[in-house]
Amino acid sequence: MEKLVIIEDDQTISSQLRWGLAHDYEVFVAGNRQDALQLIHKHVPKVVTLDLGLPPDASGCEEGFHCLDEILRRAPATKIVMITGNGDRNNALRAVQNGAYDYYSKPFDLAELKVILARAFHLAAIEKDNIRLQQSSLDQHGFNAGRLIGGSPRMLEVFSSIRKVASSSAAVLITGESGTGKELVARAVHDLSTRKTRDFIAINCGAIPENLLESELFGHERGAFTGANNRVQGKVEYANKGTLFLDEIGELPLTLQVKLLRFLQEKTIQRVGGREDISVDARIIAATNRDITKEIETGSFREDLYYRISVIHIHLPPLRERDGDIMLMANFFLRRFGTDLRKKARRFSAAAVKLLESYEWPGNVRELENTVQRAVIMSDETIIEPEALIFSPGTTKEKFFRPSKLTLKDAREMIEREMVVAAMESKNNNMAKTAEALGISRPTLYDLVKKYNLMKSLE
Numbered sequence: 001m002e003k004l005v006i007i008e009d010d011q012t013i014s015s016q017l018r019w020g021l022a023h024d025y026e027v028f029v030a031g032n033r034q035d036a037l038q039l040i041h042k043h044v045p046k047v048v049t050l051d052l053g054l055p056p057d058a059s060g061c062e063e064g065f066h067c068l069d070e071i072l073r074r075a076p077a078t079k080i081v082m083i084t085g086n087g088d089r090n091n092a093l094r095a096v097q098n099g100a101y102d103y104y105s106k107p108f109d110l111a112e113l114k115v116i117l118a119r120a121f122h123l124a125a126i127e128k129d130n131i132r133l134q135q136s137s138l139d140q141h142g143f144n145a146g147r148l149i150g151g152s153p154r155m156l157e158v159f160s161s162i163r164k165v166a167s168s169s170a171a172v173l174i175t176g177e178s179g180t181g182k183e184l185v186a187r188a189v190h191d192l193s194t195r196k197t198r199d200f201i202a203i204n205c206g207a208i209p210e211n212l213l214e215s216e217l218f219g220h221e222r223g224a225f226t227g228a229n230n231r232v233q234g235k236v237e238y239a240n241k242g243t244l245f246l247d248e249i250g251e252l253p254l255t256l257q258v259k260l261l262r263f264l265q266e267k268t269i270q271r272v273g274g275r276e277d278i279s280v281d282a283r284i285i286a287a288t289n290r291d292i293t294k295e296i297e298t299g300s301f302r303e304d305l306y307y308r309i310s311v312i313h314i315h316l317p318p319l320r321e322r323d324g325d326i327m328l329m330a331n332f333f334l335r336r337f338g339t340d341l342r343k344k345a346r347r348f349s350a351a352a353v354k355l356l357e358s359y360e361w362p363g364n365v366r367e368l369e370n371t372v373q374r375a376v377i378m379s380d381e382t383i384i385e386p387e388a389l390i391f392s393p394g395t396t397k398e399k400f401f402r403p404s405k406l407t408l409k410d411a412r413e414m415i416e417r418e419m420v421v422a423a424m425e426s427k428n429n430n431m432a433k434t435a436e437a438l439g440i441s442r443p444t445l446y447d448l449v450k451k452y453n454l455m456k457s458l459e
């Protein structure tokens with residue numbers, strides 16, 4: 001049974017809950033912050049309910065918020081359902097903005113609360129699955145590799161393929177637009193395989209000039225060509241018993257496609273200028289952002305090689321097609337860069353979230369990562385506003401204004417906000433002049449400033 005911690009100082013309510021939920025969960029109750037933190041430390045529940053009014057501030061909310069902060073600091077993955085008094089909507093929203101998973105207003109309807117809790121546990125389970133995958137695939141070779149994040153159905157499918165294929169030695173072809181995480185997935189496959197203690201050797205077929213690529217791949221004997229003063233092993237040989245990652249395989253010249261095919265068929269190579277057949281047992285993972293089937297039609301990629309390298313095919317969907325993942329990743333990057341760069345940025349404002357979610361992300365995860373990093377660097381506030389989000393050059397408004405993503409109201413508000421910010425800036429925050437420039441009255445301007453949370457620019 002899943003564990004649930006209820007933080008509630010009113011004993012009548014807590015025993016009601018304990019009784020009502022005992023069939024579904026193993027319930028623990030704490031009446032104050034200290035006891036709550038101890039219980040959470042001991043039982044590591046996935047979900048917690050938290051009463052906003054806790055002693056010593058039972059009629060207020062500060063202790064509740066304090067408790068929320070502490071739980072999230074110590075156990076950030078906990079899903080916290082805030083329990084608020086009736087009509088306490090503002091505090092409820094504030095709690096969600098501060099990281100609570102959801103809120104529920106008293107008086108209780110047990111059936112309703114059960115639905116909220118079940119959803120929270122479900123989400124926690126999905127996230128935990130992801131984290132498990134991330135941790136089991138943590139990379140030993142390089143910075144940050146192997147930390148795959150995603151909770152969308154499309155990515156969960158990808159994760160499940162990774163897990164399935166990892167145990168075999170079959171060749172894997174990873175396709176997907178630029179920045180979708182192909183290299184990260186290749187490393188995850190390696191790190192989850194029995195070859196994980198051996199090397200993961202990556203070679204970028206598009207980055208090395210054709211005349212050097214052969215020797216880079218297969219090595220050469222001394223004297224094989226001018227300047228070949230020593231025998232050198234190639235990447236394929238280095239990958240023996242490990243994994244060979246052929247990045248941008250679509251760029252591999254035809255002459256080398258033939259040689260690679262020969263290696264895949266015979267499991268032996270010859271160094272350039274050598275005659276000896278050297279056996280190599282390497283698992284092949286290839287990646288490309290090109291449409292190789294087209295290249296086969298035009299004759300620039302060999303069909304027989306394609307079949308050899310694509311025994312298993314993993315396709316990474318573009319970021320814009322991963323439901324829910326944009327914010328999942330944005331928040332992850334925010335936390336990571338916030339810590340790394342010692343900045344206080346802790347969350348995105350509602351307007352910033354809209355913007356992140358409606359952008360098309362042509363550069364996919366890499367672009368998202370860079371955008372969040374820039375925002376964290378730029379912003380000295382705890383809350384990241386749209387101004388701090390700078391998209392790649394050449395990004396036009398139309399990129400955001402896709403009816404499926406934004407309503408007309410959203411779009412109007414985005415423009416409205418931007419206009420107000422720009423006018424205030426150009427008028428040095430002089431409200432009379434700003435209002436005049438915008439052609440609105442001063443009270444209207446004040447309303448807008450309040451609506452878009454631009455007060456801080458005035459301080």
Ligand SMILES: Nc1ncnc2c1ncn2[C@@H]1O[C@H](COP(=O)(O)OP(=O)(O)OP(=O)(O)O)[C@@H](O)[C@H]1O
Nearest residue numbers: 147148149177178179180181182183184289365366
């Ligand atoms: N699912 C993910 N979770 C976390 N970070 C990710 C994820 N996918 C990609 N990234 C990050 O995005 C960046 C780009 O990933 P990667 O280099 O693997 O993409 P790629 O598909 O190989 O791109 P390209 O086609 O441009 O070579 C990396 O910094 C990587 O850590």
Ligand SMILES: [Mg+2]
Nearest residue numbers: 182183247287
């Ligand atoms: Mg890559």
